[in-house]
Amino acid sequence: MKELFPLKQVMGFVFSLVLTAVALLVYFVDMSFALGMTILLVTAFVQAMLQLMVFMHARESEDSGLILSNVYYGVFIAVVTVFGSLLALIWGYM
Amino acid sequence: MKLDHSQPLEYSSEQGRLNILGFWIFIGAEIMLFGTLFASYFTLEGRHGSGPSGAEIFELSPVLIETILLLTSSFTVGLAVHAMRLKNKKAMMTFFIITLVLGAGFLSMEIYEFNHYIHEGAGITVSAFTSALLTTIGTHGLHVTLGLFWGLFILIQVAKRGFTPETANKSFIFSLYWHFLDVVWIFIFSFIYLKGMM
Numbered sequence: 001m002k003e004l005f006p007l008k009q010v011m012g013f014v015f016s017l018v019l020t021a022v023a024l025l026v027y028f029v030d031m032s033f034a035l036g037m038t039i040l041l042v043t044a045f046v047q048a049m050l051q052l053m054v055f056m057h058a059r060e061s062e063d064s065g066l067i068l069s070n071v072y073y074g075v076f077i078a079v080v081t082v083f084g085s086l087l088a089l090i091w092g093y094m
Numbered sequence: 095m096k097l098d099h100s101q102p103l104e105y106s107s108e109q110g111r112l113n114i115l116g117f118w119i120f121i122g123a124e125i126m127l128f129g130t131l132f133a134s135y136f137t138l139e140g141r142h143g144s145g146p147s148g149a150e151i152f153e154l155s156p157v158l159i160e161t162i163l164l165l166t167s168s169f170t171v172g173l174a175v176h177a178m179r180l181k182n183k184k185a186m187m188t189f190f191i192i193t194l195v196l197g198a199g200f201l202s203m204e205i206y207e208f209n210h211y212i213h214e215g216a217g218i219t220v221s222a223f224t225s226a227l228l229t230t231i232g233t234h235g236l237h238v239t240l241g242l243f244w245g246l247f248i249l250i251q252v253a254k255r256g257f258t259p260e261t262a263n264k265s266f267i268f269s270l271y272w273h274f275l276d277v278v279w280i281f282i283f284s285f286i287y288l289k290g291m292m
Contacts, residue, residue: 004185006176013169020161023284026292027154036292044284048277055172055273058118061105067118074122078129085133 012054019043019050102179103262110263117267121274128278131230135286141222148223148290151214153207157287160203161279167196168276171269178265183256187249190265193272194245197238204235230286234278241271 023043026036052058058067087093097106105111139148174189208228211217218228248268252261 003180004173004177004182009169009172009176012172013165016165016169017162020165020283023288024158026288033292037289040284040288044280047280051168051273051277055168056270057175061111061114063111063115063118066115070119070122071125074125074129077126078132081126081129082133082136085137089137 008054012050016047016050019047097259102266103257103259104178104266105263107259107263110259113263114267114270117270121270124274124278128230128233128281131226131233132281132285135226135230138222138226139290142224143221145220145224146214146216148227148286151211151216152287152290153210154287154291156203156207156210157283160200160207161283163196163200163203164276164279167193167200168273170196171272175266175269178257178262181257183252186257186265187252190245190249190252194242194249197242197245197272201235201238201242204231204238208232208235227286231282234275234282237275237278241268241275244268245272 020043023040025031026039031039052071058064058071061067099106101111105114142148170189171193174186174193177185177189208231211224211228216224216227218225245268248261248264252265255261
């Protein structure tokens with residue numbers, strides 16, 4: 001039975017629950033918008049890295065260089081799309 | 095077919111290895127797809143006109159339950175892949191079934207939530223905010239729905255054929271898809287719900 005629950009994945013699961021609990025602080029504790037967004041950005045991206053490395057085994061295959069550069073490229077495009085849209089349509093610049 | 099027995103079954107054939115790489119490239123494209131949805135949502139979230147705003151319709155408990163369900167299902171599909179590498183078919187199928195049941199639980203909560211929004215007067219045509227909101231969350235929900243059927247068919251194949259390089263490969267690729275959906279949900283949970291209720 002025990003060999004079915006590898007420590008690495010159990011710890012990963014516990015850590016992902018902890019990250020969710022930390023993210024919930026922004027709901028239960030009164031804090032500034034900037035601090036809240038910082039907490040959310042950190043917990044969300046750490047959670048994403050955790051899934052990628054622990055559960056999706058992104059580093060174990062011999063194609064891992066290709067896999068990770070493709071994922072980071074996708075993330076880069078997504079981040080530029082999101083912040084570019086915000087800059088052009090909401091924030092503006094001086 | 096040439097098999098490399100030093101590798102886990104899902105990587106053992108050239109075809110299998112390339113299928114996995116190809117699926118990762120698909121995930122890269124999916125990241126960009128959700129990037130565009132988030133970009134529209136963040137641009138339009140303040141434009142609720144005379145309709146309700148996010149803070150007025152979001153409720154913490156159903157969203158939190160959905161998060162726990164999906165996080166747990168992501169863990170169990172990871173355990174299913176681990177059991178598959180131990181060649182333990184019974185354990186693998188059990189974890190796989192738990193994953194699909196948790197996924198179905200997630201989906202029913204989401205359907206309940208959509209119903210709730212429509213009752214609160216936040217249908218998809220009400221404002222730019224509701225359109226962006228329901229399109230973003232709905233696209234994720236559609237992925238989960240598709241995943242449930244996909245997972246079910248893979249489960250049937252594993253039950254019938256056991257672990258072969260093909261079924262192991264399909265199961266592993268399904269697990270990648272499922273973990274990815276969990277990651278997308280974490281971003282929805284953080285930047286749509288928690289940010290909206292902050």
